[in-house]
Amino acid sequence: MQLEVPEGYRPQDAGSLPAYLAEQPELRSALGGAPEAWTVEEVGDGNLNLVFKVRGPAGGLAVKQALPYVRLVGESWPLPLSRAHYEHLALSQEARHAPGLVPAVRHYDETLALIAMELLEPHIILRQGMIAGTRYPRFVEDITTFTANTLFHTSDLALTAAAKKDLVAAFAGNSALCKITEDLIFTEPYMIADNNRWTSPQLDPYAARLREDGDLKVAISRLKLRFLGDAQALIHGDLHTGSIMVTESDTRVIDPEFAFMGPMGFDLGALVANLLLNYFSQDGHEERPGARDDYRAWVLETTRGVWASFGEKFLALWRGAAAAGDGYPAALFQGPLGAARLDQERKAYLDRLYRDTLGFAAAKMIRRIVGLAHNIDLEWIEDPERRARCEARALTLAREMMVNPGAFPSIGDVAEAAAELRGWVPKLG
Amino acid sequence: MQLEVPEGYRPQDAGSLPAYLAEQPELRSALGGAPEAWTVEEVGDGNLNLVFKVRGPAGGLAVKQALPYVRLVGESWPLPLSRAHYEHLALSQEARHAPGLVPAVRHYDETLALIAMELLEPHIILRQGMIAGTRYPRFVEDITTFTANTLFHTSDLALTAAAKKDLVAAFAGNSALCKITEDLIFTEPYMIADNNRWTSPQLDPYAARLREDGDLKVAISRLKLRFLGDAQALIHGDLHTGSIMVTESDTRVIDPEFAFMGPMGFDLGALVANLLLNYFSQDGHEERPGARDDYRAWVLETTRGVWASFGEKFLALWRGAAAAGDGYPAALFQGPLGAARLDQERKAYLDRLYRDTLGFAAAKMIRRIVGLAHNIDLEWIEDPERRARCEARALTLAREMMVNPGAFPSIGDVAEAAAELRGWVPKLG
Numbered sequence: 001m002q003l004e005v006p007e008g009y010r011p012q013d014a015g016s017l018p019a020y021l022a023e024q025p026e027l028r029s030a031l032g033g034a035p036e037a038w039t040v041e042e043v044g045d046g047n048l049n050l051v052f053k054v055r056g057p058a059g060g061l062a063v064k065q066a067l068p069y070v071r072l073v074g075e076s077w078p079l080p081l082s083r084a085h086y087e088h089l090a091l092s093q094e095a096r097h098a099p100g101l102v103p104a105v106r107h108y109d110e111t112l113a114l115i116a117m118e119l120l121e122p123h124i125i126l127r128q129g130m131i132a133g134t135r136y137p138r139f140v141e142d143i144t145t146f147t148a149n150t151l152f153h154t155s156d157l158a159l160t161a162a163a164k165k166d167l168v169a170a171f172a173g174n175s176a177l178c179k180i181t182e183d184l185i186f187t188e189p190y191m192i193a194d195n196n197r198w199t200s201p202q203l204d205p206y207a208a209r210l211r212e213d214g215d216l217k218v219a220i221s222r223l224k225l226r227f228l229g230d231a232q233a234l235i236h237g238d239l240h241t242g243s244i245m246v247t248e249s250d251t252r253v254i255d256p257e258f259a260f261m262g263p264m265g266f267d268l269g270a271l272v273a274n275l276l277l278n279y280f281s282q283d284g285h286e287e288r289p290g291a292r293d294d295y296r297a298w299v300l301e302t303t304r305g306v307w308a309s310f311g312e313k314f315l316a317l318w319r320g321a322a323a324a325g326d327g328y329p330a331a332l333f334q335g336p337l338g339a340a341r342l343d344q345e346r347k348a349y350l351d352r353l354y355r356d357t358l359g360f361a362a363a364k365m366i367r368r369i370v371g372l373a374h375n376i377d378l379e380w381i382e383d384p385e386r387r388a389r390c391e392a393r394a395l396t397l398a399r400e401m402m403v404n405p406g407a408f409p410s411i412g413d414v415a416e417a418a419a420e421l422r423g424w425v426p427k428l429g
Numbered sequence: 430m431q432l433e434v435p436e437g438y439r440p441q442d443a444g445s446l447p448a449y450l451a452e453q454p455e456l457r458s459a460l461g462g463a464p465e466a467w468t469v470e471e472v473g474d475g476n477l478n479l480v481f482k483v484r485g486p487a488g489g490l491a492v493k494q495a496l497p498y499v500r501l502v503g504e505s506w507p508l509p510l511s512r513a514h515y516e517h518l519a520l521s522q523e524a525r526h527a528p529g530l531v532p533a534v535r536h537y538d539e540t541l542a543l544i545a546m547e548l549l550e551p552h553i554i555l556r557q558g559m560i561a562g563t564r565y566p567r568f569v570e571d572i573t574t575f576t577a578n579t580l581f582h583t584s585d586l587a588l589t590a591a592a593k594k595d596l597v598a599a600f601a602g603n604s605a606l607c608k609i610t611e612d613l614i615f616t617e618p619y620m621i622a623d624n625n626r627w628t629s630p631q632l633d634p635y636a637a638r639l640r641e642d643g644d645l646k647v648a649i650s651r652l653k654l655r656f657l658g659d660a661q662a663l664i665h666g667d668l669h670t671g672s673i674m675v676t677e678s679d680t681r682v683i684d685p686e687f688a689f690m691g692p693m694g695f696d697l698g699a700l701v702a703n704l705l706l707n708y709f710s711q712d713g714h715e716e717r718p719g720a721r722d723d724y725r726a727w728v729l730e731t732t733r734g735v736w737a738s739f740g741e742k743f744l745a746l747w748r749g750a751a752a753a754g755d756g757y758p759a760a761l762f763q764g765p766l767g768a769a770r771l772d773q774e775r776k777a778y779l780d781r782l783y784r785d786t787l788g789f790a791a792a793k794m795i796r797r798i799v800g801l802a803h804n805i806d807l808e809w810i811e812d813p814e815r816r817a818r819c820e821a822r823a824l825t826l827a828r829e830m831m832v833n834p835g836a837f838p839s840i841g842d843v844a845e846a847a848a849e850l851r852g853w854v855p856k857l858g
Contacts (some may be wrong), residue, residue, distance in 0.1 A: 214770035
């Protein structure tokens, strides 16, 4: 693949950016004063893109620009600039269905593949807060409002078939980003691949077992098929705790460049997976054994809350006036008997979604331990033995969630299994 | 919806068509001689479009032109001309994957929404041949080559995700045609709708029971969700016995204007449904009781053969070099153990597809008896009591296939159940 850029594209830097921003009247007035007075900080904590924080006398902006390659790797891994187009498209859908839960877009430049957004301050990345042991009392409420609304309103439950197919077509071109997920989450962790890495030699036997586990490889392949072909709703596509910025009173979902019409369980699974990974990682962060017991309990309570509250909100939407989609048309379920039967089916639908969520969550957990991209929740545990014990527990739970989802009839059973696994001392390689 | 036509569009008739065709050198030479010598016959047996047979000294052409409305109904039911675009696109995909099994396209005019194809002679519509009791010894072999190849080669088993998403996007705009299916097959037969009709009063209690059957309405709604969102492969979308032209030595699939990326079971179900409907209709066509026993046996054998032979061919493709898609990547299933596990999963995949096929077949059977469009297999039975008995048996089987697919572990069980139902004398209203 070649690095393709349109005429007029050029990567911005701290030197060039103020002049560009000053040309946009709305941005100029948002920052205030003269461009010379603005400060530009390349934060660069993204793996894929350039990200700048720009501050002026009147306010700040976050500016995100796509590069024609993966920032972390360089030009050897090309990646289309169009991801900025899809991110912008997804942000506008999300803002419509979940207002106040994504950063407000101030400016979009298709040629530069550049989005200028409100600067979220004093927000931090949720994952970092959770590693530090900080509670976020708004989180469950906000993230379930986000997921329930973005997923419901872009599904066949809310949209006509024609409107939904328009969305499918609008996001179909985002295949290069989907391909990253297909490779790194659904394929490589289960085979020998250059990208893979894990805490070695401690986890060597665990990684080897994944590659020999026929049931697991069938299960991940079925999940991959769902990801490849099941256009259930507009999903964020990368909804881990690193894509969520928080304060104790505000929650924002960022970075939807992986968005496309896919299976809802993939977003919900990303949340569950990253909460569980954080849970298992706490053993590596606590100052003395038991010091994080209360926080661990909060993480599990949050995991339970994410599913429970999502389910309640999703059901409420489906029972309400927004359920005007072509799926389960109201005309088929008239009268008290029809209404009762439909409500029973709504719960069955949620049960199926719960199973999907377990499978996708497991896939996300496994890839973060033996695949290319790891979580700092675990990476920041310096002692490899200690880290590997946390990781082995997470892998063990994930394998069961993917292959035997029936063993976890409710999210409470997942939380319980996670808690039990903490008592298990894994045999390391 | 308004009747939208592009500048330059005008419906052809027997008077205008020769001059138009004469302007295309390839068509002119295919017909041969002077346009004045050509005969044009408007066959008009399609519900949606204009269809002409044009014959000249050197050969013939079939010319199909879309109207901006449903031909059978008139301008009160608008339908976009773009269906010709999708038909043309589907024909070219089908010709590529199943060469010789669709009519060869000689000319396509996007503005006129007109396709000129080879004239299939002496082919007749399979449904008419089957009503007459004619056997088609090539049929199972050809139609399973068609379905196995068109479905496999446009699925995630053969295509990269990016190539498949391109196909999804290319057909996403065919939503008006999909909407017809969504309404007439997946919705209206299960509610009170102006379009519905059935043999009345004989089937009144059967139609009423469909509208009160909560389990059936949930089942049809789940199938509809699959149709709305599961982009498994490029499906023909209307693969009944009226879309297949045959001689005893040749088979061609026509009319793919409903094509889009949808669930494979929908095409396979259409075949099974229309074979079963023909089976049940034979009681209304035989000259004396038992006169069609042998033919009935051939129809059931054909039904079994369609599934069995499809399965074999689909598996063979999947085990071969064409299995280069992103689904079930070979890299995950290396070595003898991996190969064995993958082959087990291939069979499980086919089992799931078989279940889908039963459900979609049932949906197709029900809509042809209580919905808008009926089959001449049954419609041509003049005595309403006799017809209703055939229809009640088909409805009874269909209801079980949709709600209790597990009761039919193999296609042989479906055939057996159909045969048993012939001994049942339904109580009519």
